[in-house]
Amino acid sequence: MAEHHRPPKNRGFYLKMKLLPKHTRPPPEKSCFFRYYKWLLWLSLSLYFFSSCFISNNNPPSNSDSSHKSQSTLLQSTNITALNPSxxxxxxxxxxxxxxxxxxxxxxxxxxxxxxxxxxxxxxxxxxxxxxxxxxxxxxxxxxxxxxxxxxxxxxxxxxxxxxxxxxxxxxxxxxxxxxxxxxxxxxxxxxxxxxxxxxxxxxxxxxxxxxxxxxxxxxxxxxxxxxxxxxxxxxxxxxxxxxxxxxVSPQSLRNTLEKEPVNRRRDIWVFFRGKMELHPKNVSGRYYSKQVRTEIWRKFNSDRRFYLQRQRYEGYQSEIARSVFCLCPLGWAPWSPRLVESVALGCVPVIISDGIRLPFPRAVGWEEISVRVAEKDVGKLGRILEEVAATNLSQIQRKLGEGRRRRALLFNDEVEEGDATWxxxxxxxxxxxxxxxxxxxxxxxxx
Known part of the structure; x- marks a missing residue:
């Protein structure tokens, strides 16, 4: 296997200046006045170079210089630390x-x-x-x-x-x-x-x-x-x-949805869920789907006009998420759901109904600031719980939900981008x- 060589570190450069020429033979004897004049000239030049350096380091650069410098710094930061800040x-x-x-x-x-x-x-x-x-x-x-x-x-x-x-x-x-x-x-x-x-x-x-x-x-x-x-x-x-x-969740599908339903549009659905909701949760294998949580949601809120609940599949359901204030994210067979990502990405407050779930990248997303957690046993109280949220801190949750860094942390891109899911x-x-x-x-x- 070929040996892996790393490029040598840049050692920089320096400029060696000779202010006075060297003489190959002793100079002729100078007068006293000439000697003092030489030292006075030396002192003046030194003061001149020192003051020029001092002024240039303390005065702000012109607009054009500043713009050039900031662009150069930005390019360097982009090239070197785009994927690895700090x-x-x-x-x-x-x-x-x-x-x-x-x-x-x-x-x-x-x-x-x-x-x-x-x-x-x-x-x-x-x-x-x-x-x-x-x-x-x-x-x-x-x-x-x-x-x-x-x-x-x-x-x-x-x-x-x-x-x-x-x-x-x-x-x-x-x-x-x-x-x-x-x-x-x-x-x-x-x-x-x-x-x-x-x-x-x-x-x-x-x-x-x-x-x-x-x-x-x-x-x-x-x-x-x-x-x-x-x-x-x-x-x-x-x-x-x-x-x-x-x-x-496909980033392209989300972009397509946002082009038709921008997140800052009026949200005319208060509580939304579309997905499997069994009328009789115990399936042929004898197991209860979603620990009966989805069945309870359907039974309790199907006739509640505040809840938009649909059991049929629909390819364009992301547009419904983009129109909703609260999006229910109950467990299925497993605790997690793609609705967690879709809700955050489309600006709908995720209502997480899955006891003990461990959510992805909590430090980057800050789930406690942008979601509502409801215990499985309290699913029958959903209406009252969400009414209380709407009356207290909904606007604060929505504002934090709109921060792009949270959305970015949940999406996988074809190439790694700083802060995205692969990052x-x-x-x-x-x-x-x-x-x-x-x-x-x-x-x-x-x-x-």
């Missing part, structure tokens, strides 16, 4: 494995693979390929990204992702990289990163009881998992080093450098 990412380096297409790109023949709610596995991979943190030298890497798309196998029966093949597909990828590279074996995969963007993350099943019974595969328990599933209590499906990420992932990984073999080895060599 060194937040700690010079993070990630090596992306180039796996055979059967693990990733072959699945893209179905366009849904890169656009459905589980597509963060595709989006993160794409963004890393052109990211400034990517390194082509694996010996220079802090982390190793393993791009396996496990949510792109859509069932022909119901059209939903079928992830029964996920464990065997990831296991096969690990066998491949561990046989061709030394990096998995030296840490047992602790510095390797995977995406598990479906219902119960690294447990790889859509039903919680089955997911818990299966648990996390042994071969992934040392790795870092980027997963949409997260709760604030102990749960077998998050018993691994993990980063909670948002579900995928938040990188920031989270930069807090886990204790798992970087390169850093630990370097620290060990320094200490010894």
């Amino acid at each position: 060194g937040v990412l700690n010079d993070l380096k990630i090596f992306v494995y180039d796996l055979p297409p059967k693990y990733n790109s072959d699945w893209l023949s179905n366009k849904r693979c890169s656009n459905h709610l589980f597509a963060s596995e595709v989006a993160i991979h794409r963004a890393l390929l052109t990211s400034e943190v990517r390194t082509f030298d694996p010996y220079d890497a802090d982390f190793f990204f393993v791009p396996v798309y496990v949510s792109c196998n859509f069932s022909t029966v119901n059209g939903f992702p079928a992830i029964g093949h996920a464990r065997s597909l990831i296991s096969s990828a690990i066998q491949l990289i561990s046989s061709q590279y030394p990096f998995w074996n030296r840490t047992h995969g602790s510095d390797h990163v995977f995406v598990a963007s479906h219902d119960f993350g690294a447990c790889f099943h859509t039903l919680e009881d089955v997911a818990i019974a299966d648990g996390i595969p042994e071969f992934l328990k040392r790795s870092i998992i980027l997963q949409t599933f997260g709760v604030e209590y102990k749960h077998p499906c998050q018993d691994v080093d993990n980063v909670v990420i948002p579900p995928y 938040q992932v990188l920031e989270a990984l930069s807090q886990k450098l204790h798992k970087s073999y390169k850093r630990v080895k370097h620290q060990w060599s320094v200490d010894t």
Whole structure:
């Protein structure tokens, strides 16, 4: 493998000036007046240069100079720290494995693979390929990204992702990289990163009881998992080093919606929800969907004119979100929902009804400032709770909800942008450098 060379540091430059020429022979004897005149001239020149320097450093530059300087500084900041302001990412380096297409790109023949709610596995991979943190030298890497798309196998029966093949597909990828590279074996995969963007993350099943019974595969328990599933209590499906990420919502679809329904328009829907609401929540498997929360919402508020509730699918439902004041985000089979992202992005206050949910990137988004949390047991009191919010701090919530940085933190772009969802992932990984073999080895060599 070719040795990785880093460019030498810029040492700057200096200018050596000779104010007086050297003489090859002794000068003739000067008069007393000439000697004093020489020193007076020397002193005058010194004072002149000193005062010029002092004045130029203290007087503000002209408008044209100032404009030129600020543009130069901005360009430098953009080029050097666009992805890493103030060194937040700690010079993070990630090596992306180039796996055979059967693990990733072959699945893209179905366009849904890169656009459905589980597509963060595709989006993160794409963004890393052109990211400034990517390194082509694996010996220079802090982390190793393993791009396996496990949510792109859509069932022909119901059209939903079928992830029964996920464990065997990831296991096969690990066998491949561990046989061709030394990096998995030296840490047992602790510095390797995977995406598990479906219902119960690294447990790889859509039903919680089955997911818990299966648990996390042994071969992934040392790795870092980027997963949409997260709760604030102990749960077998998050018993691994993990980063909670948002579900995928297409930025382009949101832009299209905002072109037709700008967020500053009048919102004529007070409370909105469109989605699966079972009249009889216990399905054929004997399980209760949404812990009966959605059924209770339908039963209690279907006839309430303040609530716009729809059980049918509608492709243009984002336009309804953009027209709404409050958007209900109840749990489904899993605690999380793409409505969390869509509501924030379209300026609708998310009403989160999912006990103990752990939300993505809390420091960047500030969920407590832009959302309303309602306990599952209090879902029957929704009308009264939201009336109280509307009468007290709704305008403050909406103002903070309109801050672009919060929206940006939940969206995955084709290329990493400062503050976006992939950038938040990188920031989270930069807090886990204790798992970087390169850093630990370097620290060990320094200490010894």
